[in-house]
Amino acid sequence: MGWLMLSFLTAVLIIGCGLSGSNNSGEKTVDASPQLSNTDCRVLAHDLGETEVCGQPQNVAVLGVHSLDLLLSLDVQPVGYAASNAYAGEVFDNPAQQIPYLGQRLTTQPVSLGRGGEPSLEKLTALKPDLIVGEASRSDNYDLLTQIAPTLQWQNRMAKGQWQESLQTIAAALGQDEKAEAVIQQYEDRIADARADLADVVAAYPKLLLLGANRLDEGAFVISADSYLGELLSGVGFQFVSPANATDTAPISIEALSELNDADTIIILGYDFDASNEQLENSNLSDEASIDERLETQQMKSIKQDWEANAIAQSLTASQADRVYFATFYKWNGLNGAIGAELILKDLRQFLLE
Numbered sequence: 001m002g003w004l005m006l007s008f009l010t011a012v013l014i015i016g017c018g019l020s021g022s023n024n025s026g027e028k029t030v031d032a033s034p035q036l037s038n039t040d041c042r043v044l045a046h047d048l049g050e051t052e053v054c055g056q057p058q059n060v061a062v063l064g065v066h067s068l069d070l071l072l073s074l075d076v077q078p079v080g081y082a083a084s085n086a087y088a089g090e091v092f093d094n095p096a097q098q099i100p101y102l103g104q105r106l107t108t109q110p111v112s113l114g115r116g117g118e119p120s121l122e123k124l125t126a127l128k129p130d131l132i133v134g135e136a137s138r139s140d141n142y143d144l145l146t147q148i149a150p151t152l153q154w155q156n157r158m159a160k161g162q163w164q165e166s167l168q169t170i171a172a173a174l175g176q177d178e179k180a181e182a183v184i185q186q187y188e189d190r191i192a193d194a195r196a197d198l199a200d201v202v203a204a205y206p207k208l209l210l211l212g213a214n215r216l217d218e219g220a221f222v223i224s225a226d227s228y229l230g231e232l233l234s235g236v237g238f239q240f241v242s243p244a245n246a247t248d249t250a251p252i253s254i255e256a257l258s259e260l261n262d263a264d265t266i267i268i269l270g271y272d273f274d275a276s277n278e279q280l281e282n283s284n285l286s287d288e289a290s291i292d293e294r295l296e297t298q299q300m301k302s303i304k305q306d307w308e309a310n311a312i313a314q315s316l317t318a319s320q321a322d323r324v325y326f327a328t329f330y331k332w333n334g335l336n337g338a339i340g341a342e343l344i345l346k347d348l349r350q351f352l353l354e
Contacts, residue, residue: 044169047155048142053131053173060174061124061149063134064116065102065330066157069337070167071133072105073183074176080127082113082120082134084334100295101331101343124148133170157336160231167337187338191235194345201352202237205323209241209263212329214271216306216313219251222260223269228336232344238265254312266318267351268307270300271329299328325351 041054061080062068071078081092083099092110095103111127113119116135121144124132129149136142136153145151152173154166164184171180195202210229213220223229225240234240241263243252304326307313318324328334332344 040175042172044152044172046152046166046169048136048151048153051146051150051152053150055130056175057129057131057150057173059127059129060131060133061113061119061127061129062110063113063119063132065099065334066135066163066336067133067170068099068102069335069339070163070170072102073167073338074171074174074179076174076176077106077108078110079108079129080111080113080124082116082118084116084330097291100291101335102339103291105339121145121148131173158228158333160226160228163228163337183338187341188235190342190345191232194348195236197349198236198352205264206237206239207241207262207264208233208238209260209266209318210269211266212269212271212333213303213306215302216254216310219253220257220268221251223333229333229344232341233348236345236348254310257316258312261317263316263318264321264323265352266316266324267332268303268324268326269329269332270303270326272299272302295330296328299330300326 040056041052043050043052059079060071060076061082062071062078063082065084068078068081081099089098089112092098092103092106092112095106095109097103099106111123113123113127119134119141121141124145125148132145132149132151134145134151134153135157136155142151142153145153150173152166152169154162156162157166164187167183168177168180171177210223210233211220212223222242223240224242225231225234230240241260243256243259307319307324313319316324327344327347331340332347334340335343
């Protein structure tokens with residue numbers, strides 16, 4: 001009986017040690033999981049597919065002014081920037097005078113990566129970014145970019161609701177989800193403030209025609225309510241005027257504008273896709289003029305002259321009432337983000353209140 005009891009206790013002890021060893025092994029597995037979570041990898045969807053981003057990117061390269069708007073609204077500075085204009089320097093050493101509208105918000109001197117649609121892959125590679133963000137519609141080099149760093153790209157920055165979605169994806173890549181929500185909320189608050197400030201004007205002149213044009217003989221693009229600008233200005237209270245079956249990409253003739261004569265207010269966004277830095281530097285403004293002023297003078301010059309000289313344009317109700325305003329397509333429909341919206345609402349107050 002004694003030997004049996006000893007054998008039983010020994011067996012229990014062995015089994016107990018085995019269970020203890022198994023539990024210890026389990027504890028080691030649990031302890032290892034925080035180490036795995038430190039990599040913090042997440043898969044983010046964007047217009048060209050899905051991209052895995054690990055950790056918290058510190059060096060972000062930006063391709064295009066729209067992506068720069070989104071990044072800066074999150075209070076993140078880029079290490080490299082491919083501009084929309086023809087800047088040819090190696091580094092943006094004076095961004096306030098080199099990058100329209102957003103340059104004053106840069107506190108660093110990012111490397112110049114060339115044009116947004118044709119960035120220098122050599123410079124990008126040398127920069128060693130850990131995240132690249134840009135516009136897919138401006139280039140077809142996504143596969144090459146992904147070999148340099150995780151890349152997020154979107155097709156249509158001008159679509160209604162697109163910038164908010166893109167911002168949230170970039171914020172998720174940077175580990176700043178709450179910041180993105182704060183930026184979107186601030187955007188909505190700014191619209192509400194503008195709606196209150198402009199309530200009397202909008203009530204008196206509710207119908208808005210929004211055009212993009214360079215030369216009237218080339219036609220004009222009617223911007224619809226189902227767009228970035230449509231979302232913004234409809235939020236202020238305007239009713240958009242547009243021809244039936246119009247799209248933001250199909251121009252209409254100056255003769256067709258007479259069919260939209262019920263517009264109380266017309267805002268025309270001037271552009272010149274052939275503009276260069278040399279043209280801006282040689283504009284007839286003083287040396288003290290900012291790059292914003294130079295760009296606006298150069299971009300709006302042709303369409304202003306055409307509009308003032310065209311009999312059909314001058315016959316429209318809004319022209320007769322002196323309610324035609326000019327802005328740059330670059331600012332109004334190029335930034336397409338929270339910062340761009342802030343600048344647009346500032347212009348709108350100047351147009352309609354001052």
